[in-house]
Amino acid sequence: MLELTDITKLFPNGTLALKGVDLTVARRTVHGIVGANGAGKSTLFKIVAGALAPTSGEIRWKGEPADWSSPAAPLAAGISTIYQHIPLVPTLSVLENVFLNDFRGLYARGRLLKRYREMLNRVQYELDPDLRVSELSIGQRQMVAIMHALAHGAELVIMDEPTASLAQGERELVFDTVRRLRDRDDVTFIYCSHFLDEVLSLTDRITVLRDGLVVADEPTAELTEERLVDAMVGKRLASLESLRQRETREDAPALLEVHGLDSPGRVSDVSFTVHEGEIVGLAGLLGSGRSEILHAIFGSDRSAKGSVILRGREIDRSARAAVRSGIALVPEERMRQGLVPDWEIWRNTSLPDLTELSAAGALPTRAREVQRAERAIRDLRIVARSADAPVSSLSGGNAQKVVFAKWLYGNPSVFLLDEPTVGVDVETKAEILELIRRFAREGKGAVVVSSEFEEILAVAHRVLVISRGRIVAERRAAETSEEELLALASGLGAKEGVA
Numbered sequence: 001m002l003e004l005t006d007i008t009k010l011f012p013n014g015t016l017a018l019k020g021v022d023l024t025v026a027r028r029t030v031h032g033i034v035g036a037n038g039a040g041k042s043t044l045f046k047i048v049a050g051a052l053a054p055t056s057g058e059i060r061w062k063g064e065p066a067d068w069s070s071p072a073a074p075l076a077a078g079i080s081t082i083y084q085h086i087p088l089v090p091t092l093s094v095l096e097n098v099f100l101n102d103f104r105g106l107y108a109r110g111r112l113l114k115r116y117r118e119m120l121n122r123v124q125y126e127l128d129p130d131l132r133v134s135e136l137s138i139g140q141r142q143m144v145a146i147m148h149a150l151a152h153g154a155e156l157v158i159m160d161e162p163t164a165s166l167a168q169g170e171r172e173l174v175f176d177t178v179r180r181l182r183d184r185d186d187v188t189f190i191y192c193s194h195f196l197d198e199v200l201s202l203t204d205r206i207t208v209l210r211d212g213l214v215v216a217d218e219p220t221a222e223l224t225e226e227r228l229v230d231a232m233v234g235k236r237l238a239s240l241e242s243l244r245q246r247e248t249r250e251d252a253p254a255l256l257e258v259h260g261l262d263s264p265g266r267v268s269d270v271s272f273t274v275h276e277g278e279i280v281g282l283a284g285l286l287g288s289g290r291s292e293i294l295h296a297i298f299g300s301d302r303s304a305k306g307s308v309i310l311r312g313r314e315i316d317r318s319a320r321a322a323v324r325s326g327i328a329l330v331p332e333e334r335m336r337q338g339l340v341p342d343w344e345i346w347r348n349t350s351l352p353d354l355t356e357l358s359a360a361g362a363l364p365t366r367a368r369e370v371q372r373a374e375r376a377i378r379d380l381r382i383v384a385r386s387a388d389a390p391v392s393s394l395s396g397g398n399a400q401k402v403v404f405a406k407w408l409y410g411n412p413s414v415f416l417l418d419e420p421t422v423g424v425d426v427e428t429k430a431e432i433l434e435l436i437r438r439f440a441r442e443g444k445g446a447v448v449v450s451s452e453f454e455e456i457l458a459v460a461h462r463v464l465v466i467s468r469g470r471i472v473a474e475r476r477a478a479e480t481s482e483e484e485l486l487a488l489a490s491g492l493g494a495k496e497g498v499a
Contacts, residue, residue, distance in 0.1 A: 001027040001156060001188050002048070002079075007057035009043050009212075017043040019212040020057070025156070030182055030189045032203035032220065034196065036232050036451070036486070039209040041192055045158055048190075049081040050074045080149035081158040088133045088141055088148075095129035098147045119147050122185060123177050138265075139170025146177060150187075157181075158190045161287055163198060175202055194285035196228055196490035208232055225492045229483050252276040254312075255445040256327075256414045258297060261306035266292035268469045270306070274414065274445040279436060281456035281477065282449045283485045284466030290449040291332055292469065294416040297447070298322050298329045310414065323352055328412035330403050332419040332449075338403040341392040345384060346373035348391055349405045356410070376405035381431070397428035404435060415439055415446040421455060433459045453482045465489050 002025040009018040018040050025031045035041050046052040048059070050068035059066045061077055068074050088097045098119065099112050116129050125143055133141060142162055149157050159178075163171045179202070181187040193199050199206060199220075206223055208216035208231040216223075216231040252275040261270040267289055274280050284290040296304035299318045308315045308322075315325045322329075331337035339348050350357055350369040357368040373387035380401040384394060391399050400420065407415065417436065421429040436459055439446055450456050456463055457477050465473040465488040473488045 001025055001062060002190075003058075003060040003063075004044075004048070005058045005060070007044070007047060007059070008055045009040075009047065009052065010055045017212055018047075018054070021209070021212070021214055023207055023214065023217075025188060025190060026205070027188055028182055028186050029204040030178060030191050030202055032199040032206035033190060033192045033209065034194075034199055034206060034228065034232060035209035036453075039232075040212040041209055042160070044209070045081060045160055045190075045192070048074065048079065048158060075152060078153055078155035079158070080152055080154035080156070081160065082142075082145045082149060082162060083160050088144060090132065090134035092133060093129060094127055094131050094133060094136070094144055097133055097144055098129075098151050100148065102151070115151070116147075119150060122150065122181070123147065124180065125173070125177065137170070139173060142170070142174055143177065146174075146181075150181075154187065156188045156190065158192075160192050161194065162191075163193060163195065171198070178202065194287065194490060196225065196487075196492055198491075200225070200228070225487065226483075229486050229490070229492070232486060252278065255310070256297075256447075257307075257309040259307045259309070261293065261296050261304060261308075263292060263296050263301050263304040263469075266301065266469055267296050267304065270296075270469075270471055272464055272471065272474075274447060276443045276445065277440045278462070279440050279446045279448060279460045281460030281463040282447060282466050283453055283456050283463050283489055284449075285489050286451070288466045288489065289469035290466050291418050293466065294329065294331075294418050294447065294449060298327060298416055300329070326411050326413040327416065328352070328407035328410075328414070329416045330400075330407070330418060330420055332422065334400055334403050335392075338406075339391050339399065342390055344373075344388045344390055345377070345382070345394075345402055345405075346370045346387040348402055349373045349376050352406050353410045372409055373405070376402070376408065379408070380405055380435075400428070400432065404432070413444050415444065417446055417448045419449060419451065421450070421452075429455075453485045456485070457482065467491060 004021060004023040007018055007021040010016050021044060033041055043052065047054050050071040050073050053069065059068065066077065089100070095112060095116055098116060102112065113129065120126060123143065123146065127140060127143065133144065136144065162174060178189055182189060191199065191203055200223070203220045206218065206220050206228070207214055208228065210232060254273050255276045256274040259271050261267055270293055272280065282290045282293060292301065295301040297308055299322045302317065304317065310325050310327065315321050335341050346369045349372055357365060357372065370387050376382065377384060377387060382398050382401045384398060391402050394402065420436070421432050436446055436448065448456060448460060460477045463475045463477055463480060463485060464471050465485060467489055
């Protein structure tokens with residue numbers, strides 16, 4: 001049904017996301033696509049969906065060459081993509097969302113209701129057509145998205161992380177629907193999930209991507225959990241010097257204590273301790289709740305409950321209180337959450353400490369702010385023409401260094417670091433990891449989230465494995481491996497023979 005031959009994608013910034021991918025999807029199958037974060041899955045899906053054009057290679061649809069210059073072309077051809085963040089209109093009804101492109105007012109309601117009832121019979125599901133989408137559960141929204149795809153005549157449905165936010169019962173509903181549509185209606189699926197147990201139980205064939213390449217493509221029945229994990233991990237970042245610290249810090253005084261942290265739909269009953277001089281890694285896959293745990297600790301998730309204690313004192317549930325107490329957050333989305341892109345370096349590095357840098361604690365003093373920024377440029381080797389350069393003009397690695405610079409010269413004792421090396425080159429990555437180690441040597445603590453488990457093992461003392469908003473395992477970094485962490489995070493359990 002779908003053939004991709006030698007697909008490459010080179011982005012303007014020099015990133016080669018796909019390096020000659022071949023993929024054949026047979027009719028009336030569920031074809032699994034798996035790979036670690038950054039393997040190239042999302043880029044591949046966007047090319048099939050017409051959102052990105054390949055740099056080179058060929059796409060064939062039903063045996064004919066396809067040149068899709070916009071998302072409308074594959075949609076018209078019979079390909080529909082359902083993303084993890086379901087693109088429905090919350091203020092409209094179920095019926096209006098299912099037939100979004102066909103709804104032309106009340107005169108069409110009777111005809112569309114008839115089609116809707118036929119659709120419910122196809123998927124063997126019941127849902128009030130007049131409910132607003134905003135009133136639905138995540139699982140119900142996923143079913144609406146599937147019906148929306150069918151309403152467009154989809155013959156191939158791409159499902160990208162469809163169950164990341166679903167409860168067990170909702171996942172089974174989606175699985176049953178996929179199997180039914182494959183077997184009875186000849187609908188073909190491409191199914192991508194970080195939960196490998198789901199992929200192994202649902203699919204007919206699995207393709208593994210790693211670093212933009214296909215490294216395995218076999219019938220699911222011939223794959224074991226161990227082979228799948230090994231194929232996904234491979235030998236990545238060989239040029240990154242190992243920084244693994246083998247000593248533990250569990251005998252040091254408690255620095256940060258988290259008790260019963262809970263946020264509806266995000267975090268569930270999370271408790272752990274960070275000791276002085278300790279780096280704790282959070283290892284989880286996309287949608288596991290890693291970032292949500294950091295935001296709940298920091299207080300930027302105001303719906304979170306539970307207690308956060310720093311040096312024996314409980315902190316009020318707000319970001320302001322966290323900063324005043326000595327907790328720093330380096331967020332994953334640095335340009336949206338960590339920086340003001342149009343502001344100069346000196347304005348950005350001053351933000352957490354304006355009171356200290358102000359005359360009489362009231363009026364910010366530019367000279368002091370610029371002096372601090374120039375110090376950060378020297379200390380962190382930030383490549384910029386001057387402290388007056390806007391951070392939007394910096395490379396990704398230098399912008400990330402500015403995010404760190406905000407916190408270096410104040411009073412933080414605990415750093416919450418969400419993907420601190422994302423989008424930076426290997427040299428900058430090693431510099432940032434060494435900076436984190438420096439925090440630990442100074443007796444500070446750090447909680448590090450990274451999609452690259454090799455990176456967590458290189459810098460952390462202990463690793464907490466996160467899945468569906470919970471801590472599902474704890475390992476000392478010196479006593480585990482990428483393979484075991486990936487297996488645990490994917491719901492497969494520890495690999496045989498791994499402590």
